[in-house]
Amino acid sequence: MSPFKFGAAALFAGALIQPAGAQLLEHKDISAEMAVTIATTAIATCKANGYAVSSTVVGRNGEVIAQVRGDNTGPHTVENSFRKAYTARTFRVPSGDLVTRLKNDPSLGLIHLTNVIANQGALPIKIGDQVIGAAGASGAPGGEKDEACVKAGIDKIADQLK
Numbered sequence: 001m002s003p004f005k006f007g008a009a010a011l012f013a014g015a016l017i018q019p020a021g022a023q024l025l026e027h028k029d030i031s032a033e034m035a036v037t038i039a040t041t042a043i044a045t046c047k048a049n050g051y052a053v054s055s056t057v058v059g060r061n062g063e064v065i066a067q068v069r070g071d072n073t074g075p076h077t078v079e080n081s082f083r084k085a086y087t088a089r090t091f092r093v094p095s096g097d098l099v100t101r102l103k104n105d106p107s108l109g110l111i112h113l114t115n116v117i118a119n120q121g122a123l124p125i126k127i128g129d130q131v132i133g134a135a136g137a138s139g140a141p142g143g144e145k146d147e148a149c150v151k152a153g154i155d156k157i158a159d160q161l162k
Contacts, residue, residue: 030059030125030133034160035066038125038153042137043070045152046145053139053146055153056081057125060132062089062115070139077138084122084136084146086115092131096120096143121146125154127161 035057042055047070054077056067069078087095090113098118102108111118120143122136135153137146 027060027130028127028132030057030065032065034157035059035133035135036068037157038135038150039066039068040153041156042135042149042153043068046070046137046140046149049140049145049149051140051145051149053137053149054078054081055135055137055150056085057135058082058085058089058133060089062086065133073139080117080119080138081121081136081146083115083117084119084138084143085134086136087117087119088122088124088134088136089131090116092124094120094124094147095122095134095136096147119143121150123147123150123154125161132161 038057039055043053046053052070052072054069054073057065059065064082067078067082084095087098091098098110099120102111102118110116121138122134124131125133125135135150137150140146140149
């Protein structure tokens with residue numbers, strides 16, 4: 001095949017591959033400042049209620065943006081707060097919802113996924129219906145208390161989630 005024919009064939013093939021109207025994706029992300037505010041507010045809220053917790057905020061891809069080990073917390077609380085947040089981000093629902101799903105159908109196998117945990121204590125962070133991250137806490141005596149502290153953190157920056 002001559003170089004001209006090969007070049008023309010490659011150009012034609014490339015034109016066929018391009019989807020009509022292809023464009024870059026646009027999205028909003030949680031800033032480091034917002035993540036730190038969520039994490040520190042969650043810790044302060046729990047501390048005011050007598051609970052020592054650690055908190056983690058993850059972004060849209062499940063990556064850690066902010067992670068703070070609270071004073072007088074067990075070493076496991078850092079990992080647990082991350083896993084709760086990762087679960088809430090991955091499934092786009094409060095991490096406690098996974099507990100209910102597994103009770104209803106233990107054969108789902110979701111609990112065996114890396115970093116996924118069936119524990120209450122994390123909430124997705126949303127702009128409208130779009131999940132842009134999640135926040136989790138660990139260390140309070142009960143996941144509902146962890147979740148309430150996380151909610152206070154997210155509420156603190158709610159006006160910025162537009």
